[in-house]
Amino acid sequence: MPERAPSIALRLGIAVALVLAVGGVGVAAAALAYGREAAREAYDRMLAGAAFDIARAVGVSGGDVVVDIPVSAFELLALAPQDRVVYRVIDREGATLTGYDEIPPPPRGAGEVSFYAAEFGGEPVRLAAVRRRFAERAYSGEVAVVVGHTLRARSALAWDIARNAMSLAALGGLCLIVLTVAAVRSALGPLRRVEAALAGRRPEDLSPLTVETPRELRATVGAINGFMARLARRMDAMQAYIADAAHQLRTPVAALSAQAELAAEETDPERLRKLAERIRGRAAGLGRLADQLLNQALVMHRADAAPRERLDLRLVAIRVVEESDHDLASTAEDLQLDLPEDAVMVTGDALSLTEATKNLVNNALRYGAPPVTIAVRAPGRIEVTDRGPGIPEAAWPEAGRRFARSEANPRGGAGIGLAIVRAVAEAHGGRMRFSRPEVGGFRATLDLAPGGAAEGAPS
Amino acid sequence: MRRAAAALVALALAAPAAAQQAAVTVGTGSGELVVEGSTDIAVFLPVLEAFAATRPDLAIHYVELGTNELFARTAEACAAGVAQADLVISSAMDLQVKLVNDGCAQPHETEAGRLLPDWAHWRDELFGLTYEPAVIVYNRELVPRDEVPATRFDLIDLLRARPARYHGRVATYDIEASGLGYLFAFADAQQATTFGRLLEAFERADAVATCCSAELIDAVAEGRYLIAYNLLGSYALARAAGDPRIGVVAPADYTLVLSRAALVPRQARNPAAAKALIDFLLAPEGRFRLAQAALIVSFGETDDPATATLAGAPSALRPIALTPALLVGLDRQKRALFTALWRSIMASRDDLP
Numbered sequence: 001m002p003e004r005a006p007s008i009a010l011r012l013g014i015a016v017a018l019v020l021a022v023g024g025v026g027v028a029a030a031a032l033a034y035g036r037e038a039a040r041e042a043y044d045r046m047l048a049g050a051a052f053d054i055a056r057a058v059g060v061s062g063g064d065v066v067v068d069i070p071v072s073a074f075e076l077l078a079l080a081p082q083d084r085v086v087y088r089v090i091d092r093e094g095a096t097l098t099g100y101d102e103i104p105p106p107p108r109g110a111g112e113v114s115f116y117a118a119e120f121g122g123e124p125v126r127l128a129a130v131r132r133r134f135a136e137r138a139y140s141g142e143v144a145v146v147v148g149h150t151l152r153a154r155s156a157l158a159w160d161i162a163r164n165a166m167s168l169a170a171l172g173g174l175c176l177i178v179l180t181v182a183a184v185r186s187a188l189g190p191l192r193r194v195e196a197a198l199a200g201r202r203p204e205d206l207s208p209l210t211v212e213t214p215r216e217l218r219a220t221v222g223a224i225n226g227f228m229a230r231l232a233r234r235m236d237a238m239q240a241y242i243a244d245a246a247h248q249l250r251t252p253v254a255a256l257s258a259q260a261e262l263a264a265e266e267t268d269p270e271r272l273r274k275l276a277e278r279i280r281g282r283a284a285g286l287g288r289l290a291d292q293l294l295n296q297a298l299v300m301h302r303a304d305a306a307p308r309e310r311l312d313l314r315l316v317a318i319r320v321v322e323e324s325d326h327d328l329a330s331t332a333e334d335l336q337l338d339l340p341e342d343a344v345m346v347t348g349d350a351l352s353l354t355e356a357t358k359n360l361v362n363n364a365l366r367y368g369a370p371p372v373t374i375a376v377r378a379p380g381r382i383e384v385t386d387r388g389p390g391i392p393e394a395a396w397p398e399a400g401r402r403f404a405r406s407e408a409n410p411r412g413g414a415g416i417g418l419a420i421v422r423a424v425a426e427a428h429g430g431r432m433r434f435s436r437p438e439v440g441g442f443r444a445t446l447d448l449a450p451g452g453a454a455e456g457a458p459s
Numbered sequence: 460m461r462r463a464a465a466a467l468v469a470l471a472l473a474a475p476a477a478a479q480q481a482a483v484t485v486g487t488g489s490g491e492l493v494v495e496g497s498t499d500i501a502v503f504l505p506v507l508e509a510f511a512a513t514r515p516d517l518a519i520h521y522v523e524l525g526t527n528e529l530f531a532r533t534a535e536a537c538a539a540g541v542a543q544a545d546l547v548i549s550s551a552m553d554l555q556v557k558l559v560n561d562g563c564a565q566p567h568e569t570e571a572g573r574l575l576p577d578w579a580h581w582r583d584e585l586f587g588l589t590y591e592p593a594v595i596v597y598n599r600e601l602v603p604r605d606e607v608p609a610t611r612f613d614l615i616d617l618l619r620a621r622p623a624r625y626h627g628r629v630a631t632y633d634i635e636a637s638g639l640g641y642l643f644a645f646a647d648a649q650q651a652t653t654f655g656r657l658l659e660a661f662e663r664a665d666a667v668a669t670c671c672s673a674e675l676i677d678a679v680a681e682g683r684y685l686i687a688y689n690l691l692g693s694y695a696l697a698r699a700a701g702d703p704r705i706g707v708v709a710p711a712d713y714t715l716v717l718s719r720a721a722l723v724p725r726q727a728r729n730p731a732a733a734k735a736l737i738d739f740l741l742a743p744e745g746r747f748r749l750a751q752a753a754l755i756v757s758f759g760e761t762d763d764p765a766t767a768t769l770a771g772a773p774s775a776l777r778p779i780a781l782t783p784a785l786l787v788g789l790d791r792q793k794r795a796l797f798t799a800l801w802r803s804i805m806a807s808r809d810d811l812p
Contacts, residue, residue: 066792066796067790067792067793068792068793068796069787069790069792069793070787071649071784071787073787074782074783074784074786074787075782075784077783077784078782078783078784081577081581081782082581082582082583083582083783084559084560084561084562084582084783085560085783085786086560089792097792098790098791098792098793099790120562121561121562121563122562123562
């Protein structure tokens with residue numbers, strides 16, 4: 001695990017903080033806009049109310065427009081207690097009937113009620129204008145009532161609303177943080193259970209975990225279980241291998257030791273020479289056996305561990321021929337290659353495949369009859385064919401299993417070789433098969449694509 | 460009381476119709492503080508002296524002016540952008556509100572101001588300093604004890620029941636001549652429907668509308684008038700304290716309360732000193748001095764028989780609030796309408812009976 005990987009809680013914390021920061025800015029902006037809008041609307045209505053109140057009090061008396069400003073209109077305006085108040089009543093000619101002359105009239109083309117901004121005594125003011133039409137004999141035309149005030153109450157209300165909205169949002173954010181912490185703790189609970197289950201195990205216990213986990217963790221627990229299964233398999237294989245190796249080595253070493261004893265007591269030089277010859281043969285056999293055991297160990301290791309790559313099976317076959325045991329294949333006719341023109345690509349470990357094929361070839365050279373043919377077939381098969389009788393059909397299912405050699409194949413080392421082939425095939429998701437070609441003899445196939453299209457193709 | 464330097468100067472203006480201008484300087488400090496107010500020098504001087512005692516660095520010039528002239532000067536200086544006074548204290552609350560509304564005042568953010576009741580301050584620019592009821596003043600020798608009106612209804616009934624005794628001997632401010640009278644009358648019109656009936660009663664009794672608190676109180680004391688309506692309680696009580704002929708009633712139905720309002724003009728030369736004076740007047744010592752000057756009238760605890768009737772229900776007290784609503788009374792059309800209504804009912808007399 002990388003050293004500086006941040007904790008899940010920290011990651012979530014950062015994510016939530018980011019969301020809250022972005023959201024907070026958004027909420028603040030929205031709250032301000034909303035507060036401003038709400039305050040504008042509220043106080044515009046108040047202004048319009050006051051303007052209507054005054055407009056209702058406009059009358060025509062003896063040719064003059066008379067404005068009897070109701071106190072209630074100003075009491076309404078005084079609801080914005082800290083704001084200066086302006087008003088002006090304008091007749092159809094634009095002359096001031098009463099109020100402040102410096103207040104601008106409503107813009108041309110404005111409707112019955114209009115709102116606009118202006119400045120009064122160095123302070124910005126918001127104005128509401130209401131038009132009232134008169135159709136009297138003495139006065140025909142419009143009277144505009146303009147009422148306004150400074151913006152203190154508006155800003156105060158806008159801030160107030162914004163502040164309330166923001167405190168609510170902040171409260172929400174706080175709840176979110178608390179919930180997040182709780183959620184993280186609860187979500188990490190199963191992980192801790194897995195951790196406890198693993199920590200509480202005896203070292204040799206490689207059985208799958210049975211901890212109750214949520215769906216999201218099933219893959220992780222599956223991976224852990226898969227890993228433990230592989231580990232268990234490796235341990236089993238290792239133990240079996242050790243037992244196997246001990247079993248395999250015991251007999252030849254005992255035989256060697258017996259013959260060495262005989263040789264020690266032999267006085268006749270002729271028989272001593274024959275004994276020495278036999279001991280040499282035994283020793284060579286023992287050497288091959290040790291080689292094979294080591295190869296098997298290597299292949300077993302690589303089966304689980306080596307990285308897989310795309311490779312051409314034809315190259316594997318060529319390499320096998322190049323590295324074949326020249327003691328066994330005395331002539332070129334003894335070992336033949338049968339390769340297709342196109343590459344046969346598979347995904348696998350070249351070394352394991354080469355070793356497995358080599359074992360098949362060595363078996364054929366050693367126990368079969370020449371010529372031995374290495375054929376490569378699409379989509380992913382290597383066939384090794386010889387003219388000998390091969391393994392009897394009855395032993396096929398058991399061939400390659402450990403300890404199968406002594407009964408079914410009394411000729412020694414072939415059992416280990418087949419075990420390697422079988423292990424390689426299985427590690428590649430394929431299998432080892434035996435068959436009898438129509439022309440006679442025996443064929444062992446390392447099939448990396450079982451059930452493939454080339455299954456029934458003639459050789 | 461230490462009187463550092465008090466010079467009383469009375470200046471008779473050229474035009475006889477113009478208001479009398481008087482000025483006084485308190486203190487000999489190097490800092491100048493110009494206060495212009497409508498309060499009588501004699502009443503306000505002790506208060507100013509108390510302030511001067513706390514600020515020996517100041518020389519305080521107090522100029523007494525009529526409310527209208529005070530407003531005109533201040534508005535003119537405001538429009539021209541020149542300095543006039545550092546502090547303007549006027550009993551014409553409506554005109555003071557207009558000055559603030561027109562942007563002629565500067566804010567004074569003070570804790571003492573914030574502690575004032577809502578009606579007594581506006582925008583941190585206008586502060587109600589005093590508490591002066593509008594009262595009915597009567598002649599204690601000529602008005603029988605059982606006829607002393609406790610409410611406006613009593614007054615209306617009295618004028619109806621005793622037309623002979625009170626005919627032509629009831630007086631009130633001429634609202635065309637007195638800004639204070641107009642302010643009270645306009646506030647009366649807002650307060651109750653009594654106002655219309657009261658005006659009718661005044662008309663029946665051929666009531667007199669005339670000018671000026673001092674003259675009205677003198678006339679009541681001398682018996683030329685028996686009852687004067689809506690007089691400023693501070694002056695009336697001060698006079699009643701030294702004149703057994705004068706009785707004072709705070710109407711029990713409701714009593715208007717006026718608060719002299721102070722503002723610091725935007726162009727004030729010495730706003731800091733002006734604000735210090737406001738703070739002083741709002742602080743306990745200033746309140747005490749104002750109370751001593753009868754500018755803050757407390758209700759309910761008095762042994763003085765003349766003011767016994769002031770012990771009305773506090774709920775009847777209606778302070779005139781410093782709000783833009785006072786601007787309505789100043790509206791030229793509204794004023795014309797209201798004055799026309801008044802004039803149509805009240806007989807205006809220049810000569811006393």
